[in-house]
Amino acid sequence: MVTARLTPTRSASGRRRPVQRRSRERVERILSAAEQLVVSQGFGALGTREVALRADVPVATLYQYFADRDAIISALIERHVTSMDGRIAAALASLTSYSVRTVVETTVEAYRAAYLERPSYVVLWFQGRLSAGIAAYIREHDERLADEFHRFATTAGMLRPDADPLVLRLCFEISDRFLEAAYRHDLGGDDRIVKEGVEMIVAHLERYATSAGVAGIPADEIAIRWGVS
Amino acid sequence: MVTARLTPTRSASGRRRPVQRRSRERVERILSAAEQLVVSQGFGALGTREVALRADVPVATLYQYFADRDAIISALIERHVTSMDGRIAAALASLTSYSVRTVVETTVEAYRAAYLERPSYVVLWFQGRLSAGIAAYIREHDERLADEFHRFATTAGMLRPDADPLVLRLCFEISDRFLEAAYRHDLGGDDRIVKEGVEMIVAHLERYATSAGVAGIPADEIAIRWGVS
Amino acid sequence: MVTARLTPTRSASGRRRPVQRRSRERVERILSAAEQLVVSQGFGALGTREVALRADVPVATLYQYFADRDAIISALIERHVTSMDGRIAAALASLTSYSVRTVVETTVEAYRAAYLERPSYVVLWFQGRLSAGIAAYIREHDERLADEFHRFATTAGMLRPDADPLVLRLCFEISDRFLEAAYRHDLGGDDRIVKEGVEMIVAHLERYATSAGVAGIPADEIAIRWGVS
Amino acid sequence: MVTARLTPTRSASGRRRPVQRRSRERVERILSAAEQLVVSQGFGALGTREVALRADVPVATLYQYFADRDAIISALIERHVTSMDGRIAAALASLTSYSVRTVVETTVEAYRAAYLERPSYVVLWFQGRLSAGIAAYIREHDERLADEFHRFATTAGMLRPDADPLVLRLCFEISDRFLEAAYRHDLGGDDRIVKEGVEMIVAHLERYATSAGVAGIPADEIAIRWGVS
DNA sequence: CATGAATGAGGTTTCATTCAT
DNA sequence: AATGAATGAAACCTCATTCAT
Numbered sequence: 001m002v003t004a005r006l007t008p009t010r011s012a013s014g015r016r017r018p019v020q021r022r023s024r025e026r027v028e029r030i031l032s033a034a035e036q037l038v039v040s041q042g043f044g045a046l047g048t049r050e051v052a053l054r055a056d057v058p059v060a061t062l063y064q065y066f067a068d069r070d071a072i073i074s075a076l077i078e079r080h081v082t083s084m085d086g087r088i089a090a091a092l093a094s095l096t097s098y099s100v101r102t103v104v105e106t107t108v109e110a111y112r113a114a115y116l117e118r119p120s121y122v123v124l125w126f127q128g129r130l131s132a133g134i135a136a137y138i139r140e141h142d143e144r145l146a147d148e149f150h151r152f153a154t155t156a157g158m159l160r161p162d163a164d165p166l167v168l169r170l171c172f173e174i175s176d177r178f179l180e181a182a183y184r185h186d187l188g189g190d191d192r193i194v195k196e197g198v199e200m201i202v203a204h205l206e207r208y209a210t211s212a213g214v215a216g217i218p219a220d221e222i223a224i225r226w227g228v229s
Numbered sequence: 230m231v232t233a234r235l236t237p238t239r240s241a242s243g244r245r246r247p248v249q250r251r252s253r254e255r256v257e258r259i260l261s262a263a264e265q266l267v268v269s270q271g272f273g274a275l276g277t278r279e280v281a282l283r284a285d286v287p288v289a290t291l292y293q294y295f296a297d298r299d300a301i302i303s304a305l306i307e308r309h310v311t312s313m314d315g316r317i318a319a320a321l322a323s324l325t326s327y328s329v330r331t332v333v334e335t336t337v338e339a340y341r342a343a344y345l346e347r348p349s350y351v352v353l354w355f356q357g358r359l360s361a362g363i364a365a366y367i368r369e370h371d372e373r374l375a376d377e378f379h380r381f382a383t384t385a386g387m388l389r390p391d392a393d394p395l396v397l398r399l400c401f402e403i404s405d406r407f408l409e410a411a412y413r414h415d416l417g418g419d420d421r422i423v424k425e426g427v428e429m430i431v432a433h434l435e436r437y438a439t440s441a442g443v444a445g446i447p448a449d450e451i452a453i454r455w456g457v458s
Numbered sequence: 459m460v461t462a463r464l465t466p467t468r469s470a471s472g473r474r475r476p477v478q479r480r481s482r483e484r485v486e487r488i489l490s491a492a493e494q495l496v497v498s499q500g501f502g503a504l505g506t507r508e509v510a511l512r513a514d515v516p517v518a519t520l521y522q523y524f525a526d527r528d529a530i531i532s533a534l535i536e537r538h539v540t541s542m543d544g545r546i547a548a549a550l551a552s553l554t555s556y557s558v559r560t561v562v563e564t565t566v567e568a569y570r571a572a573y574l575e576r577p578s579y580v581v582l583w584f585q586g587r588l589s590a591g592i593a594a595y596i597r598e599h600d601e602r603l604a605d606e607f608h609r610f611a612t613t614a615g616m617l618r619p620d621a622d623p624l625v626l627r628l629c630f631e632i633s634d635r636f637l638e639a640a641y642r643h644d645l646g647g648d649d650r651i652v653k654e655g656v657e658m659i660v661a662h663l664e665r666y667a668t669s670a671g672v673a674g675i676p677a678d679e680i681a682i683r684w685g686v687s
Numbered sequence: 688m689v690t691a692r693l694t695p696t697r698s699a700s701g702r703r704r705p706v707q708r709r710s711r712e713r714v715e716r717i718l719s720a721a722e723q724l725v726v727s728q729g730f731g732a733l734g735t736r737e738v739a740l741r742a743d744v745p746v747a748t749l750y751q752y753f754a755d756r757d758a759i760i761s762a763l764i765e766r767h768v769t770s771m772d773g774r775i776a777a778a779l780a781s782l783t784s785y786s787v788r789t790v791v792e793t794t795v796e797a798y799r800a801a802y803l804e805r806p807s808y809v810v811l812w813f814q815g816r817l818s819a820g821i822a823a824y825i826r827e828h829d830e831r832l833a834d835e836f837h838r839f840a841t842t843a844g845m846l847r848p849d850a851d852p853l854v855l856r857l858c859f860e861i862s863d864r865f866l867e868a869a870y871r872h873d874l875g876g877d878d879r880i881v882k883e884g885v886e887m888i889v890a891h892l893e894r895y896a897t898s899a900g901v902a903g904i905p906a907d908e909i910a911i912r913w914g915v916s
Numbered sequence: 917c918a919t920g921a922a923t924g925a926g927g928t929t930t931c932a933t934t935c936a937t
Numbered sequence: 938a939a940t941g942a943a944t945g946a947a948a949c950c951t952c953a954t955t956c957a958t
Binding site: 047068 | 952
């Protein structure tokens with residue numbers, strides 16, 4: 001875990017101190033190097049020596065910022081998760097009409113935009129999930145996100161009140177997978193696969209939707225807003 | 230890759246030579262040890278030393294049967310794939326009526342039966358997919374299987390002739406995933422997840438099905454048989 | 459070695475400068491932390507990081523007060539030696555009658571009192587003796603102390619003038635050892651071992667003693683005083 | 688701990704197999720290197736890298752013979768202890784008359800002979816005693832040896848039956864120490880120190896001796912023999 | 917004077933693989 | 938064919954120390 005002192009604090013004068021800026025840059029460089037490595041060689045290749053080499057810092061310096069090798073992986077994942085959550089929240093908040101289809105499509109679009117910007121995402125997401133603690137972290141996050149969707153969709157009246165949260169969790173799992181498949185061979189993402197996947201998800205969710213949830217609910221008629229936690 | 234000499238060849242006399250039988254047993258022991266290890270400790274723990282220890286053979290002896298560590302993993306996967314393919318073929322061959330639903334359900338049931346017998350499957354399948362060459366192997370196999378399904382289903386008249394093979398490939402991907410989700414926390418497989426997943430796949434495939442493919446075609450009306458390759 | 463600036467010097471005004479007082483406190487804190495560490499974890503655990511942590515000063519700050527890690531150990535030992543010498547001097551100065559037995563017993567008692575107050579002593583003494591320079595320092599000190607005893611005892615007429623200084627040095631060595639043995643398992647010191655040891659030393663020294671040295675010489679008949687160096 | 692297979696076993700033909708001889712030589716080389724290192728630089732310098740360098744084997748090879756760094760230290764100590772015990776037993780077995788003095792002098796002579804042959808002994812003995820498990824091992828060994836002496840001496844009628852075993856333990860401790868002192872500066876051992884030390888021990892033990900134990904008991908009048916365990 | 921940050925050097929251990937027999 | 942022994946390469950991590958501020 002990145003140590004707290006790296007969180008951007010401002011000195012009394014209001015300027016960031018250069019030392020802190022340098023630290024920040026280094027953490028960035030290290031994480032970028034790690035990401036690059038994971039993406040090109042797989043998670044197994046993420047060794048301290050290699051990361052340090054690519055980040056152009058001495059190995060010992062890694063330990064200034066990260067407790068151990070796992071902490072680097074954690075930070076990598078965390079960074080992605082946070083970024084992803086932000087993108088989804090922003091995308092959903094800007095919708096004017098909420099239907100199962102618009103919500104699903106918008107969410108998928110948010111992922112696609114992220115993938116476009118950072119192709120490392122898929123690799124991180126899929127391979128990171130395997131090792132011990134990380135797996136738990138990602139899974140919990142995904143389930144939390146799915147449950148948030150469930151709460152939002154039922155409260156907003158898109159899904160019937162008795163819709164099982166498990167359904168949404170499954171939809172997240174499956175979306176993960178078709179997205180992975182879509183981006184596996186094609187850095188831009190195979191449009192046909194995405195389209196098929198979205199149809200599958202939308203069709204499935206509409207089984208649990210209210211008629212308003214199918215037709216769409218104007219944003220101003222919804223009391224609850226996404227991500228206003 | 231298992232070295233060629235292990236493929237069951239018969240000596241001039243027509244009897245297997247005892248040495249070969251011993252070799253065969255050893256390969257089995259090694260692969261079983263490897264599988265046991267992967268399942269209990271994860272793929273990272275599959276080291277030559279450990280495998281040899283559990284198989285009760287000297288480490289150096291591994292190299293009599295396998296070119297290198299990766300070859301052990303490959304053989305492990307290959308063994309599973311072959312076993313899985315056989316199970317699916319047998320299950321489908323015994324159907325009396327072929328519909329999208331019965332074919333999907335039967336296939337999924339075949340997987341479930343295999344998982345029940347060999348819980349190692351999920352681990353092997355999901356974690357093995359990560360490292361380099363293995364990933365390619367599994368993916369190719371899955372695509373070949375999906376394409377075989379496509380050929381079978383269109384030839385048999387279950388799917389419309391213009392159904393995109395890609396649709397079936399996607400269904401395989403997604404089935405993989407909901408099965409993984411179902412078996413992740415529950416060694417017996419979460420029935421609700423499996424049911425949801427099957428419904429999603431069936432509903433999606435029926436979009437591309439003929440009416441006969443939805444209703445079911447008697448086995449004796451189908452010219453082509455599954456697995457008679 | 460503690461840097462010179464820490465020797466209590468007075469500024470021109472005759473008052474200690476507050477900065478120096480702070481330094482002094484810090485040195486104390488550092489040494490206490492080091493001692494605590496050595497006693498609880500052994501000498502091997504005396505690392506800069508750990509000492510700094512326990513002393514609650516930044517690691518780099520250690521180097522304001524000590525040239526390097528060894529200097530901390532040296533200071534630790536020095537502090538003990540000085541304290542020990544003071545205790546012995548005080549104890550001996552208060553004797554009213556000087557005989558081989560009273561001197562030995564009093565000296566041993568002084569050690570015991572010190573051990574009682576600072577159980578760290580044994581650890582410091584025995585383990586510290588190993589590394590390079592420290593060993594020499596302690597040995598020299600012990601020999602100087604033994605020689606001082608020799609000078610005192612012969613001048614005072616307790617030992618015969620021709621008694622070999624080597625005998626006293628040996629007695630110091632051996633006392634060290636039986637004390638270590640006595641305190642090894644027993645924080646209070648095993649009385650039986652101490653008693654045996656004292657008897658052994660006294661008996662041995664009396665071989666070289668004058669008859670007055672065995673019987674005891676009143677303090678006011680002795681021209682030389684201990685510790686008036 | 689050296690693995691069992693290194694114990695000199697003979698093959699069916701009665702010849703040592705060359706492979707085993709080579710292993711044996713390597714273990715010797717490693718232990719000698721370690722010993723040399725400990726003696727010249729102290730125990731702290733006993734690092735795997737350094738030992739391997741001096742033994743002229745790759746670092747990884749150390750782990751063929753020793754489980755870890757500590758195992759090397761253990762083997763070093765064990766080797767010395769075994770050798771020492773043998774020497775003492777041999778020396779005592781050859782005595783024709785047993786008195787407190789002859790037994791003490793003979794034992795000390797055995798130590799001296801060992802020191803002469805292997806000057807590393809003192810260092811090993813004294814410094815090894817500090818780290819964790821080794822300390823316990825040596826101490827226990829010493830106490831066992833002392834108790835064996837006690838049993839032998841009381842059974843043989845040299846010491847009074849009520850002599851406290853603790854007395855002998857203390858004598859061992861102290862002998863250790865005066866020997867250390869004697870050999871500290873002088874590779875041949877300072878004769879005067881040894882002489883003083885022996886006198887001190889003999890004098891002390893004679894306090895607990897029978898008159899026969901002082902005068903000497905002919906070997907053939909003693910039922911029990913040393914080291915015939 | 918004080919210190920956060922940086923780092924070269926080294927620590928021990930494991931690994932997959934090869935080779936001599 | 939079988940294997941005990943050997944090993945280069947790399948793994949992660951810690952340490953005492955210095956330096957720029």
